[in-house]
Amino acid sequence: xxxxxxxxxxxxxxxxxxxxxxxxxxxxxxxxxxxxxxxxxxxxxxxxxxxxxxxxxxxxxxxxxxxxxxxxxxxxxxxxxxxxxxxxxxxxxxxxxxxxxxxxxxxxxxxxxxxxxxxxxxxxxxxxxxxxxxxxxxxxxxxxxxxxxxxxxxxxxxxxxxxxxxxxxxxxxxxxxxxxxxxxxxxxxxxxxxxxxxxxxxxxxxxxxxxxxxxxxxxxxxxxxxxxxxxxxxxxxxxxxxxxxxxxxxxxxxxxxxxxxxxxxxxxxxxxxxxxxxxxxxxxxxxxxxxxxxxxxxxxxxxxxxxxxxxxxxxxxxxxxxxxxxxxxxxxxxxxxxxxxxxxxxxxxxxxxxxxxxxxxxxxxxxxxxxxxxxxxxxxxxxxxxxxxxxxxxxxxxxxxxxxxxxxxxxxxxxxxxxxxxxxxxxxxxxxxxxxxxxxxxxxxxxxxxxxxxxxxxxxxxxxxxxxxxxxxxxxxxxxxxxxxxxxxxxxxxxxxxxxxxxxxxxxxxxxxxxxxxxx
Numbered sequence: 163x164x165x166x167x168x169x170x171x172x173x174x175x176x177x178x179x180x181x182x183x184x185x186x187x188x189x190x191x192x193x194x195x196x197x198x199x200x201x202x203x204x205x206x207x208x209x210x211x212x213x214x215x216x217x218x219x220x221x222x223x224x225x226x227x228x229x230x231x232x233x234x235x236x237x238x239x240x241x242x243x244x245x246x247x248x249x250x251x252x253x254x255x256x257x258x259x260x261x262x263x264x265x266x267x268x269x270x271x272x273x274x275x276x277x278x279x280x281x282x283x284x285x286x287x288x289x290x291x292x293x294x295x296x297x298x299x300x301x302x303x304x305x306x307x308x309x310x311x312x313x314x315x316x317x318x319x320x321x322x323x324x325x326x327x328x329x330x331x332x333x334x335x336x337x338x339x340x341x342x343x344x345x346x347x348x349x350x351x352x353x354x355x356x357x358x359x360x361x362x363x364x365x366x367x368x369x370x371x372x373x374x375x376x377x378x379x380x381x382x383x384x385x386x387x388x389x390x391x392x393x394x395x396x397x398x399x400x401x402x403x404x405x406x407x408x409x410x411x412x413x414x415x416x417x418x419x420x421x422x423x424x425x426x427x428x429x430x431x432x433x434x435x436x437x438x439x440x441x442x443x444x445x446x447x448x449x450x451x452x453x454x455x456x457x458x459x460x461x462x463x464x465x466x467x468x469x470x471x472x473x474x475x476x477x478x479x480x481x482x483x484x485x486x487x488x489x490x491x492x493x494x495x496x497x498x499x500x501x502x503x504x505x506x507x508x509x510x511x512x513x514x515x516x517x518x519x520x521x522x523x524x525x526x527x528x529x530x531x532x533x534x535x536x537x538x539x540x541x542x543x544x545x546x547x548x549x550x551x552x553x554x555x556x557x558x559x560x561x562x563x564x565x566x567x568x569x570x571x572x573x574x575x576x577x578x579x580x581x582x583x584x585x586x587x588x589x590x591x592x593x594x595x596x597x598x599x600x601x602x603x604x605x606x607x608x609x610x611x612x613x614x615x616x617x618x619x620x621x622x623x624x625x626x627x628x629x630x631x632x633x634x635x636x637x638x639x640x641x642x643x644x645x646x647x648x649x650x651x652x653x654x655x656x657x658x659x660x661x662x663x664x665x666x667x668x669x670x671x672x673x674x675x676x677x678x679x680x681x682x
Contacts, residue, residue: 183214189224190240202299221248241271266309361447362391431464511619532584539569591616614649
């Protein structure tokens with residue numbers, strides 16, 4: 163029996179039950195071609211997916227079908243329809259207007275002379291060219307199989323390309339994270355982007371430093387470092403306390419075998435690096451079962467997670483050390499000048515004012531680390547001048563004023579951002595908003611906001627720490643200097659948050675009698 167295609171009467175399209183079907187667009191102005199194509203491919207199945215036929219009878223209809231369907235796998239495209247080159251215009255529209263380079267285009271023509279194969283292949287991005295007279299049922303089957311394989315492989319390559327882009331982008335974002343608070347959010351965001359979202363996540367490690375430090379004699383003992391969703395506020399708890407059952411078994415398997423474990427609704431990824439014994443990333447509530455491409459991407463991603471974690475921990479260690487050194491210098495100055503816990507309170511007050519003034523977290527960190535050195539210049543002044551609260555004569559005032567420049571000169575040569583900020587604050591925190599301060603007579607926004615915040619915090623705490631003044635008196639004095647000594651906007655912020663600031667002072671009372679420096 164011949165396998166040549168025979169045109170027959172149009173019949174009702176067979177309905178397929180599967181929702182996952184390959185879309186095939188038939189474009190031809192002859193109804194018989196649509197009917198016989200559906201008949202010839204009616205029982206076609208490739209990779210457990212049947213075909214879904216879409217019909218168009220001219221070039222304009224074909225273009226509209228492509229606008230409505232972005233997942234057409236194969237188009238069987240007639241060349242000569244309403245015009246001699248209608249099919250070629252459709253092919254050009256697919257590739258150059260829609261920039262669709264995935265759909266496989268098979269040209270079918272009953273008049274090869276109208277569009278010579280050599281010219282069409284050279285000038286148009288098509289995938290096959292067949293004359294209707296040579297296209298038997300078997301050849302049509304072979305052509306469609308070949309086209310679908312190409313479509314599948316191209317989509318697989320594209321999926322992997324997009325996944326790798328996400329891996330590169332995600333890894334870059336992780337390595338830019340410098341705070342523990344943002345670490346798990348970064349992981350969840352990037353891995354969720356790759357997988358389509360998750361509900362809960364927890365990062366478990368054997369490290370002994372974290373938001374809530376924990377200790378273990380067994381380096382293989384895992385603790386929650388940070389979590390999201392159902393695992394929030396679990397820091398410091400053991401693995402067995404937060405994950406149980408089959409999920410716990412999967413976690414132990416992944417850690418012991420240094421591998422990834424994938425299940426229908428969760429995954430466990432071992433994250434290893436040279437500097438740590440390794441950690442686990444557990445993610446629950448996956449939106450779908452992971453395919454092989456997903457698993458490869460998770461594996462690549464997990465290799466970078468621990469390195470990013472090490473980076474965060476190293477940054478934290480450096481910052482903590484830096485902070486402690488500066489705080490100890492500040493505490494030594496407090497003791498030397500007898501100002502009680504003035505510097506400790508100032509740091510917290512600056513944080514409140516700066517936060518409400520719109521400083522970023524990085525700016526707040528820099529400000530609060532630099533503030534303890536605001537009076538570093540006083541170390542070169544006579545002690546009785548530095549703490550005198552009475553009236554000073556002209557010579558004494560000139561001597562006291564000079565300590566701003568002294569502090570700046572002590573710190574200015576550093577290339578470290580925090581020390582450079584401290585140098586600026588040491589020099590300019592006694593500049594006045596109206597230009598009547600010292601040492602350079604700066605005014606308004608020409609005074610760095612760090613210095614304006616420090617000046618206000620310094621003055622408020624100094625005034626309030628004097629036992630003979632109550633909060634109302636202090637507020638009135640600060641108000642009287644609004645727009646004169648202090649930035650009006652910052653004064654408004656301080657007064658709006660006065661209860662929080664007053665609580666800071668009450669929580670850090672001075673011990674015994676302390677001398678108070680001149681501020682206003």
